[in-house]
Amino acid sequence: MSADQSTAPAPVTAGGALALRFVGMRAVLRREFRGYFASPLGYIFIVIFLIASGYLMVSRDFGRFLEMREANLDALFSYMPWIFVVLVPAVAMRLWAEERRSGTVELLLTLPITLEGSYLGKFLAGWAFLAVSVLLTWPAVFQVARLGDPDWGAVFLSYVASLLAAAVLLAIGLLFSALSKNQVVAFILAVAASVGFLLIGVPQTQEFVGKWFGGYVERVVSSLSLVDHFETLTRGLLQLNSLLFFVLFTAGWLICGMLVLSRTKTN
Amino acid sequence: MTETDHADSVPPAVAAETAPREADAPGEVLISVTDLTKHYGPIRAVDGISFEVRRGDVLGFLGPNGAGKTTAMKMITGFLEPDAGAVLVAGLDVARDRLAVSRRIGYLPENAPAYGEMSVEAFLGFIAEARDLESPDAAIDSVIDVTHLRRVRGQTIETLSKGFKRRVGLAQALIHDPDVLILDEPTDGLDPNQKKVVQDLILSLSSNRCIVLSTHILDEAERVCNRAVILSEGRILVDSTPDDLVTRAPGHNAVRFRVVDGDADGVVAELSAAAWCAAARVLPNGEVEVEPRAGEDRLNDVLATVGERRIAGVRVREGRLDELFRDVTRGVAA
Numbered sequence: 001m002s003a004d005q006s007t008a009p010a011p012v013t014a015g016g017a018l019a020l021r022f023v024g025m026r027a028v029l030r031r032e033f034r035g036y037f038a039s040p041l042g043y044i045f046i047v048i049f050l051i052a053s054g055y056l057m058v059s060r061d062f063g064r065f066l067e068m069r070e071a072n073l074d075a076l077f078s079y080m081p082w083i084f085v086v087l088v089p090a091v092a093m094r095l096w097a098e099e100r101r102s103g104t105v106e107l108l109l110t111l112p113i114t115l116e117g118s119y120l121g122k123f124l125a126g127w128a129f130l131a132v133s134v135l136l137t138w139p140a141v142f143q144v145a146r147l148g149d150p151d152w153g154a155v156f157l158s159y160v161a162s163l164l165a166a167a168v169l170l171a172i173g174l175l176f177s178a179l180s181k182n183q184v185v186a187f188i189l190a191v192a193a194s195v196g197f198l199l200i201g202v203p204q205t206q207e208f209v210g211k212w213f214g215g216y217v218e219r220v221v222s223s224l225s226l227v228d229h230f231e232t233l234t235r236g237l238l239q240l241n242s243l244l245f246f247v248l249f250t251a252g253w254l255i256c257g258m259l260v261l262s263r264t265k266t267n
Numbered sequence: 268m269t270e271t272d273h274a275d276s277v278p279p280a281v282a283a284e285t286a287p288r289e290a291d292a293p294g295e296v297l298i299s300v301t302d303l304t305k306h307y308g309p310i311r312a313v314d315g316i317s318f319e320v321r322r323g324d325v326l327g328f329l330g331p332n333g334a335g336k337t338t339a340m341k342m343i344t345g346f347l348e349p350d351a352g353a354v355l356v357a358g359l360d361v362a363r364d365r366l367a368v369s370r371r372i373g374y375l376p377e378n379a380p381a382y383g384e385m386s387v388e389a390f391l392g393f394i395a396e397a398r399d400l401e402s403p404d405a406a407i408d409s410v411i412d413v414t415h416l417r418r419v420r421g422q423t424i425e426t427l428s429k430g431f432k433r434r435v436g437l438a439q440a441l442i443h444d445p446d447v448l449i450l451d452e453p454t455d456g457l458d459p460n461q462k463k464v465v466q467d468l469i470l471s472l473s474s475n476r477c478i479v480l481s482t483h484i485l486d487e488a489e490r491v492c493n494r495a496v497i498l499s500e501g502r503i504l505v506d507s508t509p510d511d512l513v514t515r516a517p518g519h520n521a522v523r524f525r526v527v528d529g530d531a532d533g534v535v536a537e538l539s540a541a542a543w544c545a546a547a548r549v550l551p552n553g554e555v556e557v558e559p560r561a562g563e564d565r566l567n568d569v570l571a572t573v574g575e576r577r578i579a580g581v582r583v584r585e586g587r588l589d590e591l592f593r594d595v596t597r598g599v600a601a
Contacts, residue, residue: 023366027396031382038384103380107439110344110376111397112369265346 024113028121029128032095036129045090049133052083057140071148076140077158077234081198081227084162084169089190091130092173093183095122096261100181109265119258123174130166134159154236161233164246165226169194171253178261201225294322297447297477298343303352305338305501312338314501315352320477320494322446325469327492327509328481331596335501336481337377340451343479344374357446370398373445377452379436383425387416387435390424394439406442414438414468430461437468448472450480454487466491485588489513495588499596509588516586517594519562522569523554523584527577531555537572554580562586 036042056062056079065075099105108118144150173190180186199205200221210218222228226249229242298320305313313335320326328336341347343354345365354361356368382390388407395403411420414434419427424435433453440448453469454462462484469478469491482488488495489509497505497512505512513519526534531549538547538557543565546558559565566583 020366024397027393030396031385031393035382035384102383103376103378104382106341106346106376107374107380110346110369110372110374111394112366112399113397114366 021114022117022120024111025117025121025124028108028113028118029125032122032125033128036091036125042129045087046133046136049083049087050136052087053080053137054140056083071144071150073140073144073150073155073158074234076137077162078231080134080162081165081169081230084166085194085198086191088130088166088169089173089176089187089194091126092170092177092190093187094177095126095174096177097180097183097186100264101183105265115258115262115265119174119178119254119261123170123254126170126174127163127167130170131163134162134166151236153238154234157236157238158234161230164233164243164250165230167250168197168226168246168253171250171257172197175253175257175260178257178264198226201227294324294477296321297357298479299353299355300339300343301353301355303339303342303354304350305335305342305347306350307338311501313342313349316498316501316503317352318496318503318506320447320479322477323474324494325473325478325480325492327488327495328479328498329483329485329488329495329592330481330498332483333500334498334596336498337451338501339498340374340449340479340481344372344449345369370443371445372447372449373440373443375433375436375440375448375450375453377455379433379453381424381432381435381439384423386421386423387411387427387438388420390435391438391442394442398443400443410438410442413441413472415464428461430457430464433457433461433465434468437465441472446476448476448478448480450478452481452483454482454484462487485592489588497592497595504595505591512588512591513586514562516562516588516591518558518584518590519586520564520566521556521558521584522566522581523550523556524569524573524578524581525554526573527579529576534573534576538569541568541572543568 036045053076057065057076060067062075062079068075096105099108109115113121141150141155144155172193173186176190176193177183177186180189201224206218206222206225209221223241223245226245229245232239232242296319298318300319301317302315303313303317304311304315312333316335316339318326328339330336338347342349343356343361345354345361345368348362357371359368359371361368382393385393388411391407391410392403395406400406411417414437416431416434416438419431424432427435437450437453440450450469454465457465466487469480472478473491480491492509495505495507495509495512496503507515531553534555535547535549538544538555543559543563544557545560546556548556550556557565557569559568564583566581570581
């Protein structure tokens with residue numbers, strides 16, 4: 001091999017170029033995930049989440065699990081998005097706001113880590129933490145299996161739907177965390193945006209839209225309903241459009257968040 | 268528990284290396300800044316500055332608050348994008364190759380931010396992982412030794428004193444043995460003992476790399492830097508060595524003495540008439556002070572003018588960097 005050839009830069013494949021965009025993601029993911037368990041806050045979050053989901057599952061006013069006498073987990077999962085609306089922003093709020101408040105964002109983004117790598121690393125850490133929280137509801141699955149013969153496909157898809165809903169709401173929370181140095185402000189804005197996102201799917205909103213803007217707009221709004229897509233999956237129906245809804249909206253919010261961070265960082 | 272640190276905690280091996288270095292043959296250019304400009308809205312924070320820093324240089328960025336020091340450093344590290352101009356680090360364009368540049372730079376941001384909930388060792392472990400070092404454990408051990416953090420390596424960063432936190436910041440900046448060190452006010456807020464520890468550390472690191480540091484402390488620039496740039500309103504006003512700046516400071520080579528028998532006012536009148544004299548006055552303590560023009564050494568001329576009169580306590584004053592700094596940043600040309 002000639003000297004020229006040996007010093008020529010190696011051709012960058014498409015996979016290599018993609019990997020370059022996410023340099024440093026793994027280090028950020030590991031640091032952030034450990035960070036949740038480095039203080040009592042992570043444990044407090046998990047306890048509150050389990051108490052809230054357990055209460056809503058068995059409460060006579062909400063899930064009525066004990067009164068229904070059916071071997072399914074509808075009572076657990078039907079309120080999951082509404083629990084997430086409050087708790088997921090709590091997981092997301094510190095991820096960028098704290099970095100910006102303490103100045104560590106300057107340290108982080110001058111390491112050999114891309115903005116995309118750090119952003120996705122934080123997202124995946126938060127998502128992994130939420131996954132741990134959701135999977136800690138396993139005693140409910142165990143109990144249902146002991147009492148009857150549940151539809152295991154629906155149970156599995158309910159967990160998948162919960163994780164996908166958590167991903168969308170986490171991406172929203174991350175955007176507001178990137179927008180503000182103040183964690184409380186980031187939390188409030190993320191809750192407000194998440195509630196708004198969920199309210200698109202309630203029947204009253206769709207009726208209102210249908211009445212004022214016609215059936216076509218109503219169908220469009222209906223197709224943007226997180227609650228509808230979530231319920232489709234928890235019923236055990238594996239529909240591509242529902243999966244795409246979650247994936248595309250998560251990606252969209254993540255991209256918006258990266259743009260916001262890039263802009264707030266520069267100015 | 269909060270740890271404290273003291274100047275005497277610096278081992279002799281490091282303290283011995285702290286004598287100011289003589290300028291060697293010019294090293295390779297490691298930082299090249301050309302017409303760098305940055306606006307924050309209508310405010311021009313950095314206004315077309317250009318300079319080069321070579322291996323072996325310790326360049327001090329001096330200037331009042333808001334002069335543009337931090338903004339310039341943030342652009343050199345690639346954290347901020349300039350509105351115009353270019354920065355090359357080790358020949359790499361920061362705008363195009365930020366990742367490659369970040370592997371050549373160690374950066375201590377203002378106030379040495381770090382993840383307070385992590386232990387020193389875990390924090391350095393994260394930095395080593397982010398930098399994808401081949402032997403992270405060896406790198407951590409080495410940098411902990413260099414920055415004298417061994418006795419606090421397992422301690423949570425938020426419980427450390429400011430001096431130790433600053434050294435943790437230096438440790439993360441040094442862990443990959445970079446060619447270029449950018450230190451934003453590395454001793455700001457430290458007590459005199461802690462300042463000396465950090466300054467000694469910086470001096471010990473300066474032989475085989477280039478260091479750019481910003482500071483408000485002019486004594487620090489004199490002690491640590493072999494080159495000083497004074498910035499004001501985003502522009503470079505002065506770029507020279509601290510020794511040269513001292514000779515350009517007002518009052519450099521001023522002669523002071525006491526007239527033992529005779530009329531001090533008469534001596535002042537005679538001295539003021541000399542062509543080389545910029546100013547002569549009687550100080551409140553009765554001493555006479557004579558400032559020569561352009562900081563020239565005029566001790567012999569002063570003594571000749573005094574003639575046969577008896578004088579005592581003759582001394583020649585060196586210029587002070589802070590006086591030059593005040594002059595320059597007030598808008599008076601150096």
